[in-house]
Amino acid sequence: MTLLPWTFLLPLAGTLILSLSRGRLSPRASSVVGVTSVGLAALVAAWVGWRFLASGETSIDMTLWTWVTVGDFRPTIGLHLDGLSLTLMGIITGVGFLIHLFAAWYMQDEAGRLRFFAYMNLFVFSMLLLVLGDNVLLLYLGWEGVGLCSYLLIGYYFETAANGWAAFKAFIITRLGDVFLAIGLFLMFRELGTLDITEILARAPDVWAEGAWQAQVASLLILGGALGKSAQLPLHTWLADAMAGPTPVSALIHAATMVTAGVYLIARLHGVFELAPAVLYLVGVIGALTLLLAGFAALAQTDIKRVLAYSTMSQIGYMFLALGVGAYDAAIFHLMTHAFFKALLFLSAGSVIVCTHHEQDMRRLGGLWRKLPLTYAGFVIGGAALSALPLVSAGFFSKDEILWQELASGHGGLMLAGLVGAFLTSLYTLRLIIGTFHGEPGSDNARHAEPGRGPVHGLPLVVLAVLSTFIGAWIHPPLEGVLPAGPGADAHGAGHTVLGVVAALVSLGGLVVAAWLFLRRQRWLAERVAGGWEARLWWFWNQAWGFDIAYDWLFVRPYRVLVRLLRSDFIDRALLLPAWLSWALHRGLSLTQSGKLRLYATTMAAGATLILLVLVLGG
Structure with a gap:
């Protein structure tokens, strides 16, 4: 296991090489360094994982060095x-490598490819540090590292002011959650x-009884950090x-890795949350609300990336739903399958955007x-997994377990709530596929689209497509x-089968309704949302x-007034008064030092006259 540190040191080395090259690397060389460093990290991670599973051990700890020594700390x-x-x-390394390759x-x-891959490598390093750290201080270092990289990458096209504000918004909202997390960590340490x-x-x-206020407060504070990073209500507005x-x-940070950090955090500290069952149930309620609200929001978007963004919020809501009832293994299973099919969907969306001259x-x-057969296949397979198409998609098995x-x-x-969310997911997913790939081209960009070429474009799509099918569910x-078994882990029977059939019918029903609405009744639907209460709801x-x-009126505007x-x-102003008096006195006295002899003589004569007048009047 001596190779374990290399999983995050290799991406860090890539960042250092790119950052210290001072622009001497060509764009092609920058891409090679960025992709190779993560690819090597993926190979090391595969080797370490194989050795770990073959050893039969439950866990392995490795101390590299002591960070700080302050007394017993x-x-x-x-x-x-x-x-x-x-x-x-x-x-992180496997899906991350495919995304880097794409x-x-x-x-x-x-x-600016050098800057792009330097940021991407730094993100991979920070994320690996987050999940591999054996203490919450190291976890928090990685947690803040991915937040910084998110800010840098969201604002990558900083020449456009709106992009800079989007990065700023993400940074502020996630930092708000991070403050709660930091206080929670302080409380646990105390x-x-x-x-x-x-x-x-x-x-x-041993220290806290179930329901103790310390456990509940610590859990709430940790939950606050998870809500910000995983874009769940009410700290969800930054993700779109x-x-x-x-x-x-979007594929790497906002689908496959960073936004799932909150799910990892709650699962990793599950023992604390189980001492606060009310807070744990709150996790599930927040997940249910988020998956429903995000599902309806996705249904009304026209930008293909924003549809996928709200879809990400909704799917992470499913993970929170599982965490809320103690089904940690089901949450992590869905986290894994979601990484496969959501990365596939985002990369396929990227292929559409590039081939249509950045039309979204x-x-x-x-x-x-x-015109884009491979991209279309990626959308269909990824959309099937997102919609939990029965038996053939990875998403069906993980969502069914939740x-x-x-x-x-x-x-x-x-x-x-999960069933309603599944129906909504099928609706907006098929709407996305129909609107992007079917019907008449809506612009010249779509009419002249050309497919991408080469294995760098196609290989990641093919691998992720395979993993998004039932093959991915075999993993x-x-x-x-490591994690306690969920409440229904050992009770699979007729009830599970019936629920699976119901879930399958709900997903298929959503696809049928979507096909009826967006293929057969497009004109009717457009007329309905063009005016009246339907338009306002839309x-x-x-x-x-x-x-x-609401946040603008509740927080931003009052802050500006303040x-x-x-x-x-x-x-x-009162505190500045002594300074102003000193300045005025200095200004007055400086007027007496003019260097003009006539003024001095006149002043002396006037002063002498004034003194004599006082003496005479006083005598």
């Missing part, structure tokens, strides 16, 4: 490898006396605007299925002994239920 740069961190490591094609005509994750999970049940970055960035509006696309765990835990309301995360969903507008008031603050 000795946090280390240490690594912890178990089934959970191995699963995330495989996703990015070499996507960015071939873009300026109460439990350790930062080591294994020791935290061991000590928490984050589509301003290059499409491979479905209303200006259409008729592309003959729904079964909800039912087995006795939370029928959460299960019903089961090795979580036994606008409301398009604006993501008005959260941005700033204007403080700009003319009377207390501030």
Whole structure:
């Protein structure tokens, strides 16, 4: 296991090579360095994973060096490898390599490729540090690292002001969640006396009773950090605007890895959340609300990347749904399959965007299925997995497991929310495919689209397409002994089969309704949403239920008013009064030092006259 540190040191080396080259590397060489470093990390991760699984061990700990020594406080740069961190490591390096490879094609005509791959490599390094760290301080370092890289990559096209504001928005909202997380970590350290994750999970049940206020507060604070990073209600508004970055960035950060960090965090610290069952249930409720609200929002979008962004929020809502009932293994299973099919969908969207000269509006696309056959296949397979098409897609097996765990835990309301979300997912997914690939081309860009060429473009799509089918569902995360089994893990029977059939019918029903609406009744539907209450509802969903507008009125505008008031603050003016008096006195005295003899003589005569007058009047 001595090779384990190389999984994150290789991407870091790629970042350093690119950053220190000072522009001497050609764009092609920059792409080679960026892709190769992550590819080598993926090979090392595969070797380490194979050796770990063959050893039969539950976990492996490796201390590289002591970070800080202050009395008894000795946090280390240490690594912890178990089934959970191995699963995330495989996703980050494996899917990350395919995305990097595709990015070499996507960015071939873009300026600043060196900067792009330096940021991407730094992100992979930070994400691996997050999932491999054996203590929460190292986890938090990686947590902040991915937040920084997200800011840099979302604002990659910084020449456009809107992109800079999108990056700024993502940074501020996720930092808000990070403040909650930091306070939660401080509380756990004060109460439990350790930062080591294994020791935290061991000590928490001994120090805190179930339902203790310390456990509930710590869980709520950690949940706040997870909500920000994973774009769940109410800290979800940044993710759709984050589509301003290059499409491979959306695939890597906002679909496959960073936005699932909150799911990983809750699963990793599950022992703390199980001592606060009310907070754990709140996790599931937030997931249910997010998956429904994001599903309706996705249904009303016209930008293909924004549809996928709201889809990401919805699918992470499913993961939170599973976490909320203690089905941690089901949440991580869906995290893995989601990484496969959502990366496929984003890369396929990137292929459409490049081939249509950066057109993203479905209303200006259409008729592309003959011109982009591989991309179309990627959309169909990825869309099938997203819609949980029965038996043939990876998404069906992972989503079905989540729904079964909800039912087995006795939370029928959460299960019903999951079924409604599945119906909505089928609706907006087929709408996305029909609007992008079928019908008449909506612009000249779509009419003259040409397919991408070469293995750099095609290989990632083919591999991810295979993993998005039932073949990907054969990969089961090795979580036994790492996370507690879900409430329905050992009770698969007739009830599970019936629920699977119901879920399949719901998904298929959504596809049938979508085909009827968006193929057979397009003109009728367009007329319905062109005026009346339907149009207002459609606008409301398009604006993501008005959260941005509400936050603007509740927080941004009052803050600006407060700033204007403080700009003319009377207390501030009072504090400046002594300085103003000193300045005025200095100004007056400086007027007496003019260097003019006549003024001096006149002043002396006037002064002498004044003194004599005082003496005479006084005598």
